Amino acid sequence: MSVVEQYARAHIVTDTDVQVLDERGAIPVVLRYDPEADPQVVRMRLPGPHEWSLSRSLLEQGLRAPASSGDVRVWPCGRVQAVVEFHSAQGVSVVQFDTKALMRFLRRTYLAAAPVEREAELRR
Template sequence: MSVVEQYARAHIVTDEDVDRLDPAAVPVVLRYDPESDPLAVRIDLPGPHAWTFDRALLEQGLRAPAGSGEVRVWPCGRVQAVVEFHSEQGVSVVQFETKTITRFLRRTYTAAAPVAS
Protein backbone atom coordinates (compact mmCIF):
# COMPACT_ATOMS: atom_id res chain seq x y z
CA MET A 1 0.00 0.00 0.00
CA SER A 2 1.32 3.40 -0.88
CA VAL A 3 0.69 6.98 0.18
CA VAL A 4 -1.51 9.01 -2.15
CA GLU A 5 -0.80 12.71 -2.47
CA GLN A 6 -2.70 14.91 -4.85
CA TYR A 7 -1.90 18.57 -5.31
CA ALA A 8 -4.88 20.73 -6.15
CA ARG A 9 -6.00 24.32 -6.40
CA ALA A 10 -9.06 25.47 -4.53
CA HIS A 11 -10.88 28.59 -3.49
CA ILE A 12 -10.61 29.41 0.20
CA VAL A 13 -12.70 31.66 2.39
CA THR A 14 -11.59 32.17 5.97
CA ASP A 15 -12.11 34.57 8.83
CA GLU A 16 -8.34 34.67 9.36
CA ASP A 17 -6.02 37.22 7.80
CA VAL A 18 -5.31 35.91 4.30
CA ASP A 19 -4.01 39.05 2.59
CA ARG A 20 -1.00 37.11 1.38
CA LEU A 21 -3.16 34.52 -0.42
CA ASP A 22 -4.78 34.78 -3.84
CA PRO A 23 -8.32 33.53 -3.14
CA ALA A 24 -8.68 32.47 -6.77
CA ALA A 25 -5.75 30.03 -6.65
CA VAL A 26 -4.94 28.46 -3.31
CA PRO A 27 -2.68 25.39 -3.36
CA VAL A 28 -3.83 22.48 -1.21
CA VAL A 29 -2.65 18.90 -0.77
CA LEU A 30 -5.00 15.95 -0.43
CA ARG A 31 -3.25 13.07 1.32
CA TYR A 32 -4.05 9.47 2.17
CA ASP A 33 -1.69 7.19 4.09
CA PRO A 34 -3.15 3.68 4.46
CA GLU A 35 -0.31 2.64 6.77
CA SER A 36 -1.02 5.48 9.20
CA ASP A 37 -4.84 5.32 9.12
CA PRO A 38 -6.64 3.43 6.35
CA LEU A 39 -9.94 5.19 7.10
CA ALA A 40 -8.71 8.79 7.13
CA VAL A 41 -7.67 11.46 4.65
CA ARG A 42 -5.80 14.70 5.25
CA ILE A 43 -6.15 18.10 3.62
CA ASP A 44 -3.23 20.49 3.97
CA LEU A 45 -4.13 24.15 3.50
CA PRO A 46 -1.56 26.93 3.10
CA GLY A 47 0.39 27.63 6.27
CA PRO A 48 0.25 25.36 9.28
CA HIS A 49 -3.30 24.19 8.60
CA ALA A 50 -3.82 20.45 8.19
CA TRP A 51 -7.01 18.53 8.83
CA THR A 52 -7.36 14.76 9.16
CA PHE A 53 -10.83 13.24 9.02
CA ASP A 54 -12.79 10.19 7.89
CA ARG A 55 -12.49 9.37 4.20
CA ALA A 56 -16.14 8.26 4.13
CA LEU A 57 -17.18 11.77 5.22
CA LEU A 58 -15.45 13.25 2.19
CA GLU A 59 -17.19 10.78 -0.10
CA GLN A 60 -20.63 11.25 1.49
CA GLY A 61 -20.31 15.01 1.25
CA LEU A 62 -20.07 14.84 -2.53
CA ARG A 63 -23.68 13.59 -2.66
CA ALA A 64 -25.36 15.31 0.29
CA PRO A 65 -24.38 17.50 3.26
CA ALA A 66 -22.34 15.50 5.77
CA GLY A 67 -20.49 16.47 8.90
CA SER A 68 -18.59 15.10 11.82
CA GLY A 69 -17.08 17.16 14.60
CA GLU A 70 -15.08 20.04 13.18
CA VAL A 71 -15.42 19.05 9.50
CA ARG A 72 -18.41 19.44 7.19
CA VAL A 73 -18.64 18.61 3.49
CA TRP A 74 -21.41 19.32 1.01
CA PRO A 75 -22.03 19.50 -2.74
CA CYS A 76 -22.16 22.98 -4.23
CA GLY A 77 -23.97 22.78 -7.54
CA ARG A 78 -23.10 20.08 -10.04
CA VAL A 79 -19.35 20.60 -10.31
CA GLN A 80 -18.13 21.84 -6.94
CA ALA A 81 -17.93 20.66 -3.35
CA VAL A 82 -17.27 22.59 -0.16
CA VAL A 83 -15.23 21.45 2.83
CA GLU A 84 -15.64 23.52 6.00
CA PHE A 85 -13.17 23.31 8.88
CA HIS A 86 -13.86 24.65 12.40
CA SER A 87 -11.12 25.36 14.94
CA GLU A 88 -10.42 27.65 17.87
CA GLN A 89 -8.80 30.02 15.38
CA GLY A 90 -11.95 30.30 13.26
CA VAL A 91 -13.65 28.72 10.29
CA SER A 92 -12.09 27.95 6.92
CA VAL A 93 -14.25 27.12 3.92
CA VAL A 94 -12.54 25.49 0.94
CA GLN A 95 -14.28 25.01 -2.40
CA PHE A 96 -13.04 22.24 -4.70
CA GLU A 97 -14.01 20.98 -8.10
CA THR A 98 -15.89 17.74 -7.45
CA LYS A 99 -13.81 15.92 -10.06
CA THR A 100 -10.66 16.71 -8.05
CA ILE A 101 -12.05 15.04 -4.93
CA THR A 102 -13.52 12.14 -6.91
CA ARG A 103 -10.18 11.46 -8.61
CA PHE A 104 -8.41 11.59 -5.24
CA LEU A 105 -10.90 9.20 -3.63
CA ARG A 106 -10.52 6.72 -6.50
CA ARG A 107 -6.77 6.77 -6.03
CA THR A 108 -7.17 6.13 -2.27
CA TYR A 109 -9.30 3.05 -2.88
CA THR A 110 -6.78 1.76 -5.41
CA ALA A 111 -3.93 2.32 -2.95
CA ALA A 112 -5.81 0.52 -0.20
CA ALA A 113 -6.77 -2.46 -2.36
CA PRO A 114 -5.17 -5.71 -1.19
CA VAL A 115 -2.50 -7.09 -3.44
CA ALA A 116 -3.26 -10.57 -4.79
CA SER A 117 -0.56 -13.14 -4.08
Protein backbone atom coordinates in the same frame (compact mmCIF):
# COMPACT_ATOMS: atom_id res chain seq x y z
CA MET B 1 1.02 0.11 -0.03
CA SER B 2 1.74 3.58 -1.20
CA VAL B 3 0.86 6.99 0.07
CA VAL B 4 -1.48 8.94 -2.19
CA GLU B 5 -0.70 12.62 -2.51
CA GLN B 6 -2.50 14.91 -4.90
CA TYR B 7 -2.24 18.63 -5.42
CA ALA B 8 -5.39 20.65 -6.04
CA ARG B 9 -6.54 24.23 -6.21
CA ALA B 10 -9.28 25.50 -3.96
CA HIS B 11 -10.97 28.78 -3.17
CA ILE B 12 -11.24 30.19 0.33
CA VAL B 13 -14.83 31.28 0.81
CA THR B 14 -14.44 32.92 4.24
CA ASP B 15 -11.95 35.27 5.82
CA THR B 16 -8.83 33.45 6.92
CA ASP B 17 -5.15 34.08 7.45
CA VAL B 18 -4.19 32.07 4.36
CA GLN B 19 -2.45 34.57 2.08
CA VAL B 20 -1.10 32.38 -0.74
CA LEU B 21 -3.46 33.08 -3.63
CA ASP B 22 -2.71 32.54 -7.29
CA GLU B 23 -3.82 34.79 -10.14
CA ARG B 24 -7.30 33.21 -10.10
CA GLY B 25 -7.75 33.70 -6.36
CA ALA B 26 -7.13 30.02 -5.63
CA ILE B 27 -4.86 28.45 -3.04
CA PRO B 28 -2.77 25.31 -3.42
CA VAL B 29 -4.01 22.36 -1.35
CA VAL B 30 -2.31 19.02 -0.77
CA LEU B 31 -4.64 16.05 -0.40
CA ARG B 32 -2.91 13.14 1.33
CA TYR B 33 -3.80 9.58 2.22
CA ASP B 34 -1.58 7.05 3.97
CA PRO B 35 -3.29 3.65 4.19
CA GLU B 36 -0.67 2.29 6.59
CA ALA B 37 -0.99 5.18 9.06
CA ASP B 38 -4.81 5.18 9.09
CA PRO B 39 -6.85 3.67 6.25
CA GLN B 40 -9.94 5.67 7.20
CA VAL B 41 -8.43 9.17 7.25
CA VAL B 42 -7.50 11.70 4.57
CA ARG B 43 -5.61 14.93 5.20
CA MET B 44 -5.92 18.34 3.57
CA ARG B 45 -3.02 20.74 3.92
CA LEU B 46 -3.56 24.39 3.10
CA PRO B 47 -0.68 26.90 2.92
CA GLY B 48 0.96 27.59 6.23
CA PRO B 49 0.21 25.56 9.34
CA HIS B 50 -3.28 24.60 8.19
CA GLU B 51 -3.72 20.83 8.04
CA TRP B 52 -7.00 19.06 8.60
CA SER B 53 -7.88 15.39 8.99
CA LEU B 54 -11.24 13.95 8.08
CA SER B 55 -12.66 10.55 7.42
CA ARG B 56 -12.54 9.32 3.87
CA SER B 57 -16.20 8.25 4.12
CA LEU B 58 -17.24 11.76 5.25
CA LEU B 59 -15.55 13.27 2.21
CA GLU B 60 -17.25 10.76 -0.08
CA GLN B 61 -20.69 11.25 1.49
CA GLY B 62 -20.32 15.02 1.38
CA LEU B 63 -19.86 14.98 -2.39
CA ARG B 64 -23.43 13.65 -2.75
CA ALA B 65 -25.30 15.29 0.14
CA PRO B 66 -24.47 17.44 3.18
CA ALA B 67 -22.49 15.46 5.75
CA SER B 68 -20.72 16.35 8.97
CA SER B 69 -18.63 14.82 11.70
CA GLY B 70 -17.20 16.74 14.61
CA ASP B 71 -15.58 19.94 13.41
CA VAL B 72 -15.82 19.15 9.68
CA ARG B 73 -18.72 19.60 7.28
CA VAL B 74 -18.79 18.71 3.57
CA TRP B 75 -21.51 19.41 1.04
CA PRO B 76 -22.01 19.60 -2.72
CA CYS B 77 -22.22 23.09 -4.20
CA GLY B 78 -23.99 22.82 -7.52
CA ARG B 79 -22.98 20.14 -9.98
CA VAL B 80 -19.25 20.70 -10.17
CA GLN B 81 -18.09 21.98 -6.80
CA ALA B 82 -17.97 20.88 -3.20
CA VAL B 83 -17.42 22.81 0.00
CA VAL B 84 -15.41 21.66 3.01
CA GLU B 85 -15.89 23.62 6.24
CA PHE B 86 -13.40 23.27 9.10
CA HIS B 87 -14.07 24.57 12.63
CA SER B 88 -11.30 25.20 15.14
CA ALA B 89 -10.52 27.41 18.12
CA GLN B 90 -9.02 29.91 15.65
CA GLY B 91 -12.25 30.18 13.65
CA VAL B 92 -13.89 28.67 10.61
CA SER B 93 -12.31 27.98 7.22
CA VAL B 94 -14.60 27.31 4.29
CA VAL B 95 -12.86 25.92 1.22
CA GLN B 96 -14.43 25.25 -2.19
CA PHE B 97 -13.06 22.53 -4.48
CA ASP B 98 -13.84 21.21 -7.92
CA THR B 99 -15.67 17.95 -7.28
CA LYS B 100 -13.66 16.20 -10.01
CA ALA B 101 -10.41 16.74 -8.10
CA LEU B 102 -11.85 15.28 -4.90
CA MET B 103 -13.40 12.32 -6.74
CA ARG B 104 -10.11 11.57 -8.52
CA PHE B 105 -8.31 11.67 -5.17
CA LEU B 106 -10.87 9.36 -3.53
CA ARG B 107 -10.56 6.84 -6.38
CA ARG B 108 -6.81 6.79 -5.90
CA THR B 109 -7.21 6.24 -2.13
CA TYR B 110 -9.43 3.22 -2.67
CA LEU B 111 -6.90 1.71 -5.07
CA ALA B 112 -4.11 2.29 -2.54
CA ALA B 113 -6.17 0.90 0.34
CA ALA B 114 -7.19 -2.31 -1.44
CA PRO B 115 -3.96 -4.22 -0.63
CA VAL B 116 -4.05 -3.05 3.01
CA GLU B 117 -7.69 -4.09 3.43
CA ARG B 118 -7.06 -7.50 1.81
CA GLU B 119 -4.06 -8.08 4.05
CA ALA B 120 -6.11 -7.20 7.16
CA GLU B 121 -8.84 -9.63 6.12
CA LEU B 122 -6.29 -12.42 5.66
CA ARG B 123 -5.06 -11.88 9.21
CA ARG B 124 -8.56 -12.41 10.65
